Amino acid sequence: MRILGIDPGLRTTGFGVIDADGPRLAYVASGVIRIAPGALPPRLKTIHEGIGEVLRQYQPHSAVVEIVFVNVNPQSTLLLGQARGAAITTLVAGGLPVHEYTALQIKQAVVGYGRAAKSQVQAMVQRLLGLPGLPSPDAADALACAICHANAGALTAAVAAHSALPAARGARSRRGRMR
Amino acid sequence: MRILGIDPGLRTTGFGVIDADGPRLAYVASGVIRIAPGALPPRLKTIHEGIGEVLRQYQPHSAVVEIVFVNVNPQSTLLLGQARGAAITTLVAGGLPVHEYTALQIKQAVVGYGRAAKSQVQAMVQRLLGLPGLPSPDAADALACAICHANAGALTAAVAAHSALPAARGARSRRGRMR
Numbered sequence: 001m002r003i004l005g006i007d008p009g010l011r012t013t014g015f016g017v018i019d020a021d022g023p024r025l026a027y028v029a030s031g032v033i034r035i036a037p038g039a040l041p042p043r044l045k046t047i048h049e050g051i052g053e054v055l056r057q058y059q060p061h062s063a064v065v066e067i068v069f070v071n072v073n074p075q076s077t078l079l080l081g082q083a084r085g086a087a088i089t090t091l092v093a094g095g096l097p098v099h100e101y102t103a104l105q106i107k108q109a110v111v112g113y114g115r116a117a118k119s120q121v122q123a124m125v126q127r128l129l130g131l132p133g134l135p136s137p138d139a140a141d142a143l144a145c146a147i148c149h150a151n152a153g154a155l156t157a158a159v160a161a162h163s164a165l166p167a168a169r170g171a172r173s174r175r176g177r178m179r
Numbered sequence: 180m181r182i183l184g185i186d187p188g189l190r191t192t193g194f195g196v197i198d199a200d201g202p203r204l205a206y207v208a209s210g211v212i213r214i215a216p217g218a219l220p221p222r223l224k225t226i227h228e229g230i231g232e233v234l235r236q237y238q239p240h241s242a243v244v245e246i247v248f249v250n251v252n253p254q255s256t257l258l259l260g261q262a263r264g265a266a267i268t269t270l271v272a273g274g275l276p277v278h279e280y281t282a283l284q285i286k287q288a289v290v291g292y293g294r295a296a297k298s299q300v301q302a303m304v305q306r307l308l309g310l311p312g313l314p315s316p317d318a319a320d321a322l323a324c325a326i327c328h329a330n331a332g333a334l335t336a337a338v339a340a341h342s343a344l345p346a347a348r349g350a351r352s353r354r355g356r357m358r
Contacts, residue, residue, distance in 0.1 A: 040267065040279065041267050041271050041276075041277035041279070044268045044271060045268070047268070048268050048272050068257070070253035070254055070256070070257055071253075074249035074253055074256055075249055077257050078247070078256050078257075078259070079260070080257070081258070081259065081263070081264060082260045082261070082263055082264035082267070085223060085260060085261035085262060085264020085265040085266075086265070086267070086268040088219065088223050088261070089224070089226070089264065090268065091220070092220050092221070092223060092227065093224070093227050093272070097220075100218070100220070
């Protein structure tokens with residue numbers, strides 16, 4: 001299962017791609033789409049084309065975007081909302097299921113502590129994916145999104161396996177009693 | 180020149196299509212894309228698919244979206260930003276130039292008064308396009324965007340024609356003096 005994490009922004013939009021096989025994670029790619037200043041429509045077009053290029057090149061199965069909360073600056077909130085809308089629209093237009101997690105959930109999943117600093121997220125992303133160097137903050141955030149979703153998937157699978165066990169036993173013992 | 184106006188929102192996104200031939204305007208179509216409540220990604224997908232359908236059906240040459248300002252409610256600002264991002268991304272992905280005007284500019288162009296009420300915009304849109312009935316508020320706002328851009332285009336053309344005249348005369352008189 002190949003997961004694409006996106007960290008949307010109107011100046012830079014980070015992306016990170018990982019492969020998840022149960023609890024095993026493998027780094028595929030990461031980077032930053034840089035958006036030139038100017039009018040909004042061409043900036044959203046850059047996000048759209050950049051993410052489109054990532055989808056064509058890495059063919060992910062699902063995508064993850066962080067849930068954002070309103071900023072202290074309302075103008076920044078509007079700008080971020082537009083960048084986020086462009087990113088999610090490109091992903092759903094590409095036929096990908098898009099999952100959303102809060103920053104708290106992502107940091108909890110990656111660092112084990114919901115209030116972790118950006119530098120801690122970068123360090124743990126490097127460690128979990130066995131990267132030779134520290135990823136850039138934007139790429140680290142995008143990779144952290146993907147890792148959070150991979151862990152959530154592994155957890156769901158583990159819970160399903162665990163709850164399938166007694167049910168299977170129950171079925172067998174009932175069959176036993178029927179003999 | 181066929182112009183598409185879009186009034187983006189996460190519950191309803193209005194659209195209006197007009198043909199502009201200099202100062203002459205002709206109504207083509209208008210309507211509302213209704214978005215079912217639920218998670219954000221499928222809602223943005225509905226906006227994307229709805230606008231995509233309008234683009235295929237009416238083949239506009241350019242698009243217009245109102246510039247929004249931050250709302251008193253920051254959460255609403257974020258939601259509107261995301262809807263707006265989805266709409267503009269779909270338009271630029273479709274290869275359309277996207278123009279933006281403030282509500283003040285749009286009301287000024289349509290009603291002649293920047294602080295006009297919604298009902299005045301509806302009434303003037305009906306009159307300017309010779310519609311048999313009052314358009315819905317969402318459709319009226321979208322049509323008003325398109326009308327504003329058509330007027331700006333007609334004005335630009337008129338100014339260009341006007342300023343071309345003295346330049347042409349100047350050239351002729353200069354040529355005259357050279358004889």
